[in-house]
Amino acid sequence: MKLNANQLGKHLQGSLAPVYVVSGDEALLCQEACDAIRAATRAQGFSERQVFNADTSFDWGNLLQAGASMSLFADKRLLELRLPSGKPGDKGTAALLEYVARPPEDTVLLISVPKLDGSAQKTKWGKALVDGAQTQFIQIWPVDAHQLPQWIRQRMAQAGLSASQEAVEMIAVRVEGNLLAAAQEIEKLKLLAENGSVDADTVHAAVADSARFDVFGLIDAALNGEAAHSQRILEGLRGEGVEPPVILWALAREVRQLASIAQQYAQGVPLEKAFSSARPPIWDKRRPLVSKALQRYPAARWALLLQDAQRIDAQIKGQAAGDPWIGLSLLTLSVCGQRLALSGASDL
Known part of the structure; x- marks a missing residue:
């Protein structure tokens, strides 16, 4: 039952x-x-x-x-x-x-x-x-982004804390959906909050940034079209000392795969077959995410983005002018669906 x-x-x-x-x-x-x-x-x-x-x-x-x-x-x-x-x-x-x-x-x-x-x-x-x-x-159902502030507020109330709306939203942003991190921060606030009252200044002083920035999280955010979120992850990766070649490798790999699948689909290959034949194959759980990204551009446009990735590689190696971090930012936005072109090429 x-x-x-x-x-x-x-x-x-x-x-x-x-x-x-x-x-x-x-x-x-x-x-x-x-x-x-x-x-x-x-x-x-x-x-x-x-x-x-x-x-x-x-x-x-x-x-x-x-x-x-x-x-x-x-x-x-x-x-x-x-x-x-x-x-x-x-x-x-x-x-x-x-x-x-x-x-x-x-x-x-x-x-x-x-x-x-x-x-x-x-x-x-x-x-x-x-x-x-x-x-x-x-x-057990996950707590989505819209439910997270209310979940945090209820959790704080159970801990005997009252919080301003700004404080709750600040915690929600900083923990980025990590419920364990949110619970840990609330336990910390129990020790630090005066009279059980928590405002934005209390959170700012006490709550560590518990968001976990990683390259694969950047890729998923970009495939899902989350432009602002992807830029925040990219800045987090830069702040954590991740080198541009590591990020470019992941982005270029994804764009190359998207270009290949889009080309096969344009030639009449069923999408599920293209997913299975991809190297590496697209996992079942990732197929909706990849399908969403494929709807943004035709195969030729994905090929142009791959050229942009090659240009960023040249920037990293000092063989071309330009800041590779700006290039990575623009390439990520392009994958998200923002109509930008590093090369100045027109959209297709």
Whole structure:
């Protein structure tokens, strides 16, 4: 059965289910949901705990054996199964179906998995975990950019803090969606804020810049058309001492791949086939992002951007005039969909 994450706390005050499944990709929120279940089991006398990590070499018989064996140390037990791949395989499917069909008494099984998409929830094991009469399935949803300020405000209120809107927005910008970083900064503010009141000056003085700038984040922002965000990441990379050749390598690689895929598509090759034949192939999760970028320009325009990348390379090597950082900025904006041309060529 599905259980809303907001209802978990109230649910745990009553009788516990034999099986709990916490599913999601937001590490902090998943961890806190699992912590709440662990605390509830301890409060209700589940004093023994066993943890299983279901990697590729995991023996699923160990889970069934643990469920069938008598505890030597306690009347009630908590078993934890961590499934980082989100795919149990044939043996895991059989073991999960067998366990869920006849869960042992005085035992709670806590399963933590990444977000299960629609296809995974339609498998035999997925249906057993999501809709089983013996299970409680908790889906943890990410907090998007629009929800983040409200999430921060609620989190601060739970910590006994009151904050101005400017302070909340400043924290949201600085942590860039990193909930763990936001939670850590709020804990820090608990120690530093006078009378539990937080304003922009308090945040400015106390909150470290927890945004994580990396080259692949720059590429994703550019493919998604996020011009302002991509420029902030680029400035962050420069501030962290990342050298222009590293950034250019990543940008040129992406533009070269986009040009190749766009050319194949123009010649009648289905987009999915072009994605699969790309080197390296485009992962399923990245295909929507790459598809979005491909809609901006025809193949010839992507080829021109590749020429711009070559010009930046010459600037880095001192073989051409111009600042390579300006070139990287303009190339990134072009990938975002801003109609700019380093070479002065007209848009196609």
